[in-house]
Amino acid sequence: MNYKGTKKTGFLLGTILGTYTENQLINRLESLEELPKSTYAQILSSDKFQTYIAVVFLKQDEEKTEKALRGVGFNRPPIMTSHLPKESVKKREKVITILDNEIQEIKNKIKEYSERRIELKEISDYYTIRAEKYRALGEILQTKHTFFVTGFIPKKEIESLRMNLENDYTVAIDVEAPKDNEDVPVLLSNSKTAGAVEGVVTSFGYPTKTEIDPTLITAFFYYFFFGIMLSDAAYGLLMFLGCLWALKKFPNMEESMAKTLRMFKNCGISTLIWGILFGGYFGDAITVIGSTFFGVKITIPALWFTPIEQPMRMLIYCMIFGIIHLFVGLGIKGYMMLKQKDVMSFVCDVVLWYVFLIGLILLLVPTSIFASLAGTTIVFPAWANMLAKVMAIGGMVGILLMAGRRAKNPVKRLLLGAYSLYDTTSWLSDLLSYSRLLALGLATGVIAQVINTMAAMGGKSVVGVIMFIVIFIIGHTFNMAINLLGAYVHTNRLQYVEFFGKFFEGGSREFKPFKENTKYVKVKEN
Numbered sequence: 001m002n003y004k005g006t007k008k009t010g011f012l013l014g015t016i017l018g019t020y021t022e023n024q025l026i027n028r029l030e031s032l033e034e035l036p037k038s039t040y041a042q043i044l045s046s047d048k049f050q051t052y053i054a055v056v057f058l059k060q061d062e063e064k065t066e067k068a069l070r071g072v073g074f075n076r077p078p079i080m081t082s083h084l085p086k087e088s089v090k091k092r093e094k095v096i097t098i099l100d101n102e103i104q105e106i107k108n109k110i111k112e113y114s115e116r117r118i119e120l121k122e123i124s125d126y127y128t129i130r131a132e133k134y135r136a137l138g139e140i141l142q143t144k145h146t147f148f149v150t151g152f153i154p155k156k157e158i159e160s161l162r163m164n165l166e167n168d169y170t171v172a173i174d175v176e177a178p179k180d181n182e183d184v185p186v187l188l189s190n191s192k193t194a195g196a197v198e199g200v201v202t203s204f205g206y207p208t209k210t211e212i213d214p215t216l217i218t219a220f221f222y223y224f225f226f227g228i229m230l231s232d233a234a235y236g237l238l239m240f241l242g243c244l245w246a247l248k249k250f251p252n253m254e255e256s257m258a259k260t261l262r263m264f265k266n267c268g269i270s271t272l273i274w275g276i277l278f279g280g281y282f283g284d285a286i287t288v289i290g291s292t293f294f295g296v297k298i299t300i301p302a303l304w305f306t307p308i309e310q311p312m313r314m315l316i317y318c319m320i321f322g323i324i325h326l327f328v329g330l331g332i333k334g335y336m337m338l339k340q341k342d343v344m345s346f347v348c349d350v351v352l353w354y355v356f357l358i359g360l361i362l363l364l365v366p367t368s369i370f371a372s373l374a375g376t377t378i379v380f381p382a383w384a385n386m387l388a389k390v391m392a393i394g395g396m397v398g399i400l401l402m403a404g405r406r407a408k409n410p411v412k413r414l415l416l417g418a419y420s421l422y423d424t425t426s427w428l429s430d431l432l433s434y435s436r437l438l439a440l441g442l443a444t445g446v447i448a449q450v451i452n453t454m455a456a457m458g459g460k461s462v463v464g465v466i467m468f469i470v471i472f473i474i475g476h477t478f479n480m481a482i483n484l485l486g487a488y489v490h491t492n493r494l495q496y497v498e499f500f501g502k503f504f505e506g507g508s509r510e511f512k513p514f515k516e517n518t519k520y521v522k523v524k525e526n
Contacts (some may be wrong), residue, residue: 111233121520205506233275238269283448322434329502362388451475
């Protein structure tokens with residue numbers, strides 16, 4: 001196959017697209033004006049996709065010949081051999097057999113070490129730790145008899161570190177607070193329940209030293225909203241039991257994975273509670289099973305109300321929950337301003353917005369729009385209506401005058417204030433985002449009911465029972481999976497966009513102390 005030709009002729013092997021006879025090939029090549037007339041081609045074989053040919057040409061026309069052949073889709077074989085292809089295949093099969101035998105021998109040798117797997121893992125972790133140790137040593141300033149180390153340490157551990165080092169070594173320790181402009185790493189410290197949501201917070205960013213750790217408050221709203229979106233007691237119970245089993249079964253898993261499982265376990269508890277409040281147990285499975293197979297109507301009434309039957313009532317509550325969530329975010333912003341002793345910003349950027357927004361809400365409640373949504377009319381006394389107007393107008397004027405207070409030009413100051421008032425539309429869009437609580441909650445319940453109805457179509461016969469079990473398991477597995485994913489995504493969105501957007505900037509880095517990072521062996525110190 002790798003034959004090149006004679007002293008004055010060249011030789012090529014290759015394929016062209018399509019199936020040709022000898023005459024068709026000759027006619028096709030003669031139609032190529034660039035192909036030298038002295039070129040000779042012969043068909044070796046063909047199939048329904050391509051034709052295999054050999055080409056002989058004068059070496060002086062080699063470049064012209066190859067260029068012309070490319071015009072008909074000529075391609076050389078990807079592999080060239082010094083033997084006939086079938087002989088080359090046989091030789092390669094022998095090599096493959098030899099290599100397979102060698103692989104099996106190596107596998108058998110590896111199996112002989114199976115009893116020492118733990119020792120090999122320990123050795124792997126040992127040398128990993130040593131490599132990290134010497135990498136750190138290479139960065140330490142040192143003389144013949146001394147070395148100098150700088151770094152960060154949590155404030156609560158300073159005295160413990162000082163005591164341990166001074167008792168055992170000749171050491172001088174100097175502790176100082178970070179400078180205001182210094183980049184300080186962040187170490188989050190939360191309980192297991194709140195700490196399970198740390199991954200959600202850190203995915204957005206680590207809080208800077210001037211910000212608070214929002215994990216605890218985020219955890220409360222995260223579990224709260226997740227449960228509303230999934231809102232089926234049976235799904236919640238399955239989530240809780242599945243995550244609890246995994247945590248008990250694999251106690252030595254990575255901490256990040258353990259936190260994720262704890263987060264979903266807590267979300268399962270919230271989903272279970274909301275499911276009981278809304279009366280969802282695999283949708284209406286209990287009612288369908290009772291009426292289809294036992295001829296009785298069994299229902300477990302909702303402890304609160306059923307969102308599918310009263311969607312507008314649920315929407316009102318979703319809006320209330322959203323207002324609370326957004327106001328808490330604004331309150332955190334105010335707390336951080338007071339912590340930095342920036343009273344002016346607290347009044348102008350937080351208090352005035354509270355006054356303005358609460359005034360708008362109080363003006364909205366007695367209107368026909370709210371009455372049509374809530375299904376009831378609320379009438380305020382005259383003084384309350386007047387208070388709402390005063391708060392709305394006073395807050396609006398205050399924002400208009402004070403939002404651009406840092407600008408010296410009065411015209412520019414008013415323009416900046418007007419631009420700040422435009423954020424009212426942002427507040428409205430943020431509030432409407434909480435309608436997704438209703439949408440996903442209804443989606444879970446409605447899809448579950450449809451699955452139950454489809455499963456019960458076979459009746460109470462043996463085939464019907466089998467059909468019910470199969471559709472029930474597959475359908476609810478799909479429904480739980482897709483709505484669990486939806487609840488996870490949209491709960492994160494409510495935190496990242498609506499909640500964090502009110503106060504949280506992030507941008508700091510994680511505190512990563514030098515320690516033994518092992519992959520296989522977990523070291524526990526008593």
